[in-house]
Amino acid sequence: MESFIMRSAMQLLDSLHDGVVAVDDSGVVVYANEANTRITGLTKEEIIGRHVRHIVPDSHILEVLETGQPLIGVRTRVFDHVVVSNIVPVFDHGRLVGVVSVFRDITEVLALSQELAEARNTIDLLKANLSGPPLAEDGIIIGQSPVAQRMYLMAKKAAAVDSPVLIEGESGTGKEVVARLIHNRSQRRGQPLIAVNCAAIPASLLESELFGYEEGAFTGSRRGGRPGLFELADGGTLFLDEIGDLELGLQAKLLRALQSGEIRRVGGTQVHRVNVRIISATNRNLAQLVREKAFREDLYYRLRVIHLVLPPLRERREDLALFLENAMQRICERLGRPRATFTPAALRALLAYPFPGNIRELENVVEQSVVLAEGDAIDVTDLPPDVLGSGGTAGAAQAPAAAAAPGSGGFPSLAEAERMLLEAGVRAFDSKAALARHLGIGRATLYRKLAKYGLD
Incomplete structure (x- = not known):
């Protein structure tokens, strides 16, 4: 009868989806169920009879062995997996004889949570860009002064074509408002307007933001990869604010995208064709940056097909x-x-x-x-x-x-x-x-x- 109960208990433990590991009072593994093999990739033969320190050096089982106190809901990394464990001591007549750990793999849960967070960020980005200032805000850039009227006339002409637009002006002159005006009066007004501040994103991340990345392109990259802002703006307009702060290496990749209409994600080989209108803006003197070799001359003329200069209020x-x-x-x-x-x-x-x-x-x-x-x-x-x-x-x-x-x-x-x-x-x-x-x-x-x- 005792052997029947023991066999039934072993079958029950092997049928669990959660991993189970038992060690004796010296820390040597004496039992592991089938789920442990599935989660860790280690067979029973590879771990039974070995000290837990030699398998998972930072295992919390060692802490329970030392203190005799249970640990509930602790998180541990086991190779490429993150597990949450309930670890309890086992006593026989008041003497600690071993420890049992029951753990669950939450790697997939964390990945899904990360994907959900990124999806929410993408939705928020699209929502913010699609629900920008309405056309009722035209009054902020229209005036009776001749310089304002000339600027407004140029913006309306820019809206009638698909050519790249470069908007220059001091900080606070309403460059993004003009960009939205051009987009909202263009044939692309039913498509997204995606805005990105090139100076607000570290150079190491801006490339993946603009062009996206493939799975495994870098540590922490999302499973399945992620589309960049060029792909999100396909059919619409991409507004590149503070374009003068773009580093030279990224300028070359942006130039290729403008010339060919093709982009390649970071870490990828597949070419994606995109139909995006570029409106860029800066409060710096791009012509001076070109003379100082801080901005590519070929990219400058590619962006400056239509050139708008927003006057400051003092003018x-x-x-x-x-x-x-x-x-x-x-x-x-x-x-x-x-x-x-x-x-x-x-x-x-x-x-x-x-x-x-x-x-x-x-x-x-x-x-x-x-x-x-x-x-x-x-x-x-x-x-x-x-x-x-x-x-x-x-x-x-x-x-x-x-x-x-x-x-x-x-x-x-x-x-x-x-x-x-x-x-x-x-x-x-x-x-x-x-x-x-x-x-x-x-x-x-x-x-x-x-x-x-x-x-x-």
């Missing part, structure tokens, strides 16, 4: 009011606040400020002002210090005034200009409510300012 001063109005509307909607307005004094200060950070800085200034303002009117005191300058009103002092006050060298102070404006408004309008509406401020704000200057 399109007449468009500043449009940008401020557009930013105010979008930011207030996003913050869930009533639409605020700038007082004339605040507006003069903003119009006088050069905005070295361009549109990005302008939007930052507007959002700060909306957050700091106590009411629906943004005054000079609500503006960030950088706009006002070190003197507190330096920015406003640069704006021309309608008239000059005595004793000021022909130029009024901010308070004098505000007083003259209010005096003229009191004379011109029949009611304070009408004056407040015209100035774009609340009546309470107007009453406070009139009282301040004795005009109430």
Whole structure:
């Protein structure tokens, strides 16, 4: 009967999907089931009778042998497999006589988890690129200035063809917005627009991001490989931002892809044909980089078929009011606040400020002002210090005034200009409510300012 129970127990252990290993009190393996062979690749003959240290040097079985305390859910690498083990000591009349380990191979689970994470990242990337700024954001790049009109006309012409486009401009001038405008008005608008910042990804990873990789191309590569951004953008547009930071070796591979329309994944031999339109952008002087041998001349002319140069805000001063109005509307909607307005004094200060950070800085200034303002009117005191300058009103002092006050060298102070404006408004309008509406401020704000200057 005892032998029957023993045979049944052995058959049961051999039928388990989990691996089972037993060692005696000296650490020598005395039993291993069939699943152990499947998981580790070692037959029973290869491990039974050997010390566990000689099989898996970092096995947690040794720790349980030493402490006599069980270990539940510990993770160990066994050759090419990752296993989770429950390891328990075996006692006979209070004496430790051995240890039993029951373990499960989770290598496939980890691989599936990694594939799922990468799939989610790909979905997020596509979602972010497919749901970019709508065409309603055209207002951020259209203005009445001649330089803005010329740039917009060039962008519309670029949208009508499939030629590569190079967009140059300072940081914050809206290069990606222009790229999206071109894509959304092109025949490829129903296909993906994939954007990648060449300066934000390490050079060692950028090649696999752009061209993909095959299984086993490098340590940690995904099973089955992974398509690159060229393949994901097939039929659509690939926007290469900060192209001036691309290393020379990768420039050569990009040039070949543009010339032939073919790409080869990292570690692969198969050629994939792709139909991708390239729009690139940079805040660096590519022509200067070519002269310095830091950028390939042949790639430069391949990218620069259509050349757009976005003007900084300081070169399109007449468009500043449009940008401020557009930013105010979008930011207030996003913050869930009533639409605020700038007082004339605040507006003069903003119009006088050069905005070295361009549109990005302008939007930052507007959002700060909306957050700091106590009411629906943004005054000079609500503006960030950088706009006002070190003197507190330096920015406003640069704006021309309608008239000059005595004793000021022909130029009024901010308070004098505000007083003259209010005096003229009191004379011109029949009611304070009408004056407040015209100035774009609340009546309470107007009453406070009139009282301040004795005009109430």
